[in-house]
Amino acid sequence: MMRLEQQAQRLIENSYYVDSAQAAPRHVPLQGEVQADVCIVGGGLAGLSAALELRKRGMQVVLLEGRHIGWGASGRNGGQALAGYASEMEPFERQLGAKSAHFAWEMSLDAIRLLRERIAQYAIDCDWTPGVMSVAVTPKKARALHAWAEHMQREYGYTHLQSFDAQQTRSLIASKRYCAAVLDDFGGHLHPLNYTLGLGRAALNAGVVLHEQSPVISVKPAAQAGGGKAQVQTAQGSVRARHVLLAGNVQLGDVAPRLSRRIMPVGTYIIATEALGAQRAKSLVRNRACVCDTQFVLDYYRLTGDDRLLFGGRVSYSTATPRDLAATMRRSMLAVYPQLSDVKITHAWGGFVDITMNRAPDFGRIAPDVLYLQGFSGHGLALTGMAGQLAAEAIAGQAERFDLFTRLRHKPFPGGDLLRTPALVLGMLWYRLRDLV
Numbered sequence: 001m002m003r004l005e006q007q008a009q010r011l012i013e014n015s016y017y018v019d020s021a022q023a024a025p026r027h028v029p030l031q032g033e034v035q036a037d038v039c040i041v042g043g044g045l046a047g048l049s050a051a052l053e054l055r056k057r058g059m060q061v062v063l064l065e066g067r068h069i070g071w072g073a074s075g076r077n078g079g080q081a082l083a084g085y086a087s088e089m090e091p092f093e094r095q096l097g098a099k100s101a102h103f104a105w106e107m108s109l110d111a112i113r114l115l116r117e118r119i120a121q122y123a124i125d126c127d128w129t130p131g132v133m134s135v136a137v138t139p140k141k142a143r144a145l146h147a148w149a150e151h152m153q154r155e156y157g158y159t160h161l162q163s164f165d166a167q168q169t170r171s172l173i174a175s176k177r178y179c180a181a182v183l184d185d186f187g188g189h190l191h192p193l194n195y196t197l198g199l200g201r202a203a204l205n206a207g208v209v210l211h212e213q214s215p216v217i218s219v220k221p222a223a224q225a226g227g228g229k230a231q232v233q234t235a236q237g238s239v240r241a242r243h244v245l246l247a248g249n250v251q252l253g254d255v256a257p258r259l260s261r262r263i264m265p266v267g268t269y270i271i272a273t274e275a276l277g278a279q280r281a282k283s284l285v286r287n288r289a290c291v292c293d294t295q296f297v298l299d300y301y302r303l304t305g306d307d308r309l310l311f312g313g314r315v316s317y318s319t320a321t322p323r324d325l326a327a328t329m330r331r332s333m334l335a336v337y338p339q340l341s342d343v344k345i346t347h348a349w350g351g352f353v354d355i356t357m358n359r360a361p362d363f364g365r366i367a368p369d370v371l372y373l374q375g376f377s378g379h380g381l382a383l384t385g386m387a388g389q390l391a392a393e394a395i396a397g398q399a400e401r402f403d404l405f406t407r408l409r410h411k412p413f414p415g416g417d418l419l420r421t422p423a424l425v426l427g428m429l430w431y432r433l434r435d436l437v
């Protein structure tokens, strides 16, 4: 089977984001041994956010990226900045109690505030557009969606939600597919690669030492490496650091096998249409909010700054890319917007999300001096920013907020390394069938 990294590389080759990315500096690979307070593995949003926060606290930070900044999920995602968690609040409420669940919810809102602050502070040009719409495709799902909105308003005091019936939904979205919607005006959407590259620039300007093309091959905590410092090894160099943060998402693999068993790489894919012109684009989604349905295997889409429709969905639990990706995704798009049958598809790409068994994020330590952030479960665009901030706080000695997440229990996927994917494929087929009824 093709290695995950090769598949991920193939999946980025026809990305709209890469074609519309702003110029970014390249960073030389790590050579020889260097010293740092903190070594971060992974140049996605989680690693860059932590790097920025650690520099604010005056620490020397070296960040190692195996490919280049934004190569992973951060530079290829749906661009939807969402409140809350992929798991919803249930695992927090059940495992940690109501007070901690409320605190976790507030942190997810702080994550969106942080993202918007950073766009302004670092003048990142990434087409931020407010509005997130959740839509339901059956009356049963519509009732569940409206009940969820009422629950969030009542129990969490969240006042940013507005519920719409079928007719109102159709006046906002030019599709017959939906029978209800809930608009969240606090979240929004953006060009994720330009946002990630913007954070990379900010990290560089703040004094973070960045090395690209530097895949980490091993990490030893101080207790194993000796000399009072952890050791992070690449093919041509090493970093000795008082702390290490692993933010490598699904690509981390053999560097920390214990962690990899707790997440499953799930492929998800996006197409871009040609530019539609402002009027035609707006006719699809009148308020230009991004849209996500509530199916288990969901469609998600949004309009870009240059008036294309980016339409995402179709998951692959076996990690194999669907055959003829663009045509397959186009069929999904036409099921929602048949009026786009004359429109050309210019790009098709994808990536892997790091889902946990319960879909709640998985943050923690594999040694006292080695922390990790993973398991964003397709909900990490905003949350990674907050996660990086929490990891930096924990490294600086204030671990209270970070440890709220480390108290969440996560099970490894059943079946071990060889069987976990086939077992999941079967499990997910069941959920797909459930979407049909």
Ligand SMILES: Cc1cc2nc3c(=O)[nH]c(=O)nc-3n(C[C@H](O)[C@H](O)[C@H](O)COP(=O)(O)OP(=O)(O)OC[C@H]3O[C@@H](n4cnc5c(N)ncnc54)[C@H](O)[C@@H]3O)c2cc1C
Pocket: 041, 042, 043, 044, 045, 046, 047, 064, 065, 066, 067, 068, 069, 070, 071, 072, 073, 074, 075, 076, 077, 078, 079, 080, 081, 082, 214, 215, 216, 217, 247, 248, 249, 250, 251, 252, 253, 255, 268, 269, 270, 300, 312, 350, 351, 352, 353, 373, 374, 376, 377, 378, 379, 380, 381, 382, 383, 384
């Ligand atoms: C197609 C797609 C659509 C998505 N849509 C959304 C969405 O609309 N909204 C949302 O909230 N979330 C979405 N997500 C999820 C979101 O993109 C992720 O949760 C988030 O980007 C994770 O950031 P990260 O920094 O943890 O990981 P990544 O961005 O994947 O970064 C990890 C980096 O670590 C590097 N790395 C790994 N191992 C090593 C190593 N050994 N040595 C050196 N470097 C290493 C990788 O090369 C990579 O660049 C989507 C994801 C995908 C793939």
